[in-house]
Amino acid sequence: MACLGCEAQPIARSGDTRYTGEYIQQRRRPMPDWSYHTLFKPLLFKLGGRQARDLTLRAIGGLSRIPGGTFVIRTMGHMEMSPLLQDDLAGVPIACPVGLSGGLDPHGTAHRALAQFGLGFIELGPVTVRAVHSAAPIERAAEEEAIVYPDGYVNDGADVVLARLRKGTGHRLPHFVRLRPMPGSSPREALEEQQELLFKLAPYAAGFVLDGLAEGWPSETALAYLAEVRQLAHTAAPGKPVLLYVPQGVPLRAWLDTARSFSGVVLGDAQREPGSRRERVGGGAAVLSAQLSTVRGLREALGERSAIVAAGGVHQPQDATDLLAAGANSVMLHSGLVYAGPGLPKRINEAILYDRIASSSFDDTADNHDEDSTPSFWANWGWMGLLGLGMIIGGILAWFIAATSVLLPYDEVFLGKSRSEVMRWNAHLLHFMSHDRITLAGTMISIGIFYYQLANHGLRYGLHWARTAVISSCVVGFSSFFLYLGYGYFDPLHALVAVVLLPMFLLTLRGLKDRPSRKQPNLHNDRVWLRAQWGQCCLVVLGFGLGIGGLTISAVGITDVFVSTDLTYLGISRDQLSTWSESLIPLIAHDRAGFGGALFSLAVAITASALWGINPGEGWLWWTFLWGGIPGFTAGLYVHAHIGYTDFVHLLPVYIAVLLYIVGLVLTYPYLSHSANAEGAVLK
Structure with a gap:
């Protein structure tokens, strides 16, 4: 191709026609x-x-x-x-x-x-x-x-x-x-x-x-x-x-x-x-x-x-x-x-x-080889992969606890009530608390899948949008830990998880570099591309919707704690809960605020990936949306059905989110899973 009318013109302004330190990718942030x-x-x-x-x-x-x-x-x-x-x-x-x-x-x-x-x-x-x-x-x-x-x-x-x-x-x-x-x-x-x-x-x-x-x-x-x-x-x-x-x-x-x-x-x-x-x-x-x-x-x-x-x-x-x-x-x-x-x-x-x-x-020199090769696992991206795996393991553990005992020993100490006492006083209360904790667990697993995939397929290859997505999501996620303290309840397990995972996040930030994508972009306004625009719209709206939901849940968690359908399901008033145990509402508030913060963190990762990562041939991102969405939606739908909390108005946002999720996956699959053009999709 003629480079501005001159095929021999260097591609960089550094004085060298080889890849140099200015070998920087055009940051893939697709226009709306x-x-x-x-x-x-x-x-x-x-x-x-x-x-x-x-x-x-x-x-x-x-x-x-x-x-x-x-x-x-x-x-x-x-x-x-x-x-x-x-x-x-x-x-x-x-x-x-x-x-x-x-x-x-x-x-x-x-x-x-x-x-x-x-x-x-x-x-x-x-x-x-x-x-x-x-x-x-x-x-x-x-x-x-x-x-x-x-x-x-x-x-x-x-x-x-x-x-x-x-x-x-x-x-x-x-x-x-x-x-x-x-x-x-x-x-x-x-x-x-x-x-x-x-x-x-x-x-x-x-x-x-x-x-x-x-x-x-x-x-x-x-x-x-x-x-x-x-x-x-x-x-x-x-x-x-x-x-x-x-x-x-x-x-x-x-x-x-x-x-x-x-x-x-x-x-x-x-x-x-x-x-x-x-x-x-x-x-x-x-x-x-x-x-x-x-x-x-x-x-x-x-x-x-x-x-x-x-x-x-x-x-x-x-x-x-x-x-x-x-x-x-x-x-x-x-x-x-x-x-x-x-x-x-x-x-x-x-x-x-x-x-x-x-x-x-390009000359076959050591400099070019270093520039073109991916960084080692321990350089930066591997730590984010481990953080993602840690979130998955933590989510699985949290799901197991929420589906069995629900309350941990230190929860009972804080309440001053045993699990059996809670069950005798209100049979729905533990089910309600498990519903918050299982949805949090599913969200944690979804976040972990996104982090691992963004690290392995994004940070590893210098994709700027992936770096922005994962860093923004992590900042939100770690900051949301302070929401746990809103009602004066300190959760030592959550604190331990944060202490273990935070250094992994900090180690991820070392030496991150942008590099150009090697995949050929889409060149035609064809039907596959146009369908992908509709699919991308669904996923972006899903991300924004989850973000609004996360902020709303967090705000409710640190203020009113309950919505009207919650109290209807419990069959009891807020004053009665507070009278029975002054520590009960702070404990529930900590769960609700924490889940809202985690959901918002996941929403940031989804929104950023949907806004900036929908590019031809990026099949890994389609699988990320697929596997990353299943734990969160499964947790939300399963636990509500299991405990009998099936109020239609309460679950309507979840139904809409699932619909957007499915339609987005269907419409983006051909575009993401296949290269933009039949030949030369990836530079060798």
């Missing part, structure tokens, strides 16, 4: 396509095109402007760029070769949010000297995955754009400003307009893109105009690149000679209708095929010195990699984000990163 395709896209596509666009951009733009908003966007799917994606576009450094077309958000409403989606640069424009507005409907041609705009000139005008740039856009991505004459301007009027635009915007633009081949002027006049504007740009912004904008449908031979005098070419994403200001963006395979042909011809004619930006027809990662392989330096996205979802930039970057690693040659 799971929510876009399942929840938002079906609703948005019922609205008119303009209403849907404005609603979406205002929503994500508004979120990015509130405190913590960009953190939420990054957490739900931000991709931290690998250094291996860095390059330059016509001399401008960019974090990755994926940009945003100006037509998607002409008013800059959501640029701060969109900058978090895995982009390397943003196009502003078209920009004209005065604002151009249109209230006509924006149409969607869904069968062709195209968008039809009523007026391709629409923008806020130079003064508004300038004020926005002066104020700050909230991101650090470079801006390439596309300049266009006012509709109906003569070439002489257009030159005066461009001079004004250039001198106003030069301080804030990383480069300029000149648009003028579709103004209805004779070809010779348009090319002469562009040559004059190019000279003006060099005067107004010396040293900054000036690229030629070429809309779809303009023959290559008509502008090729002129293109040689520019820093590069932007092959536009819009097909302009003759005699009209309407523009059609996107259009399926035909547009991509034409774009590929133009890129190949242009690269052959211009050589390697000119930048080529392909902005049309990119709707899936394969489209982008094909254009880059044909000779494009970068791609820009527009209609692809609407039809494929906000995760498209991240998916493209993963595909580019994979290709760059796959096409690079």
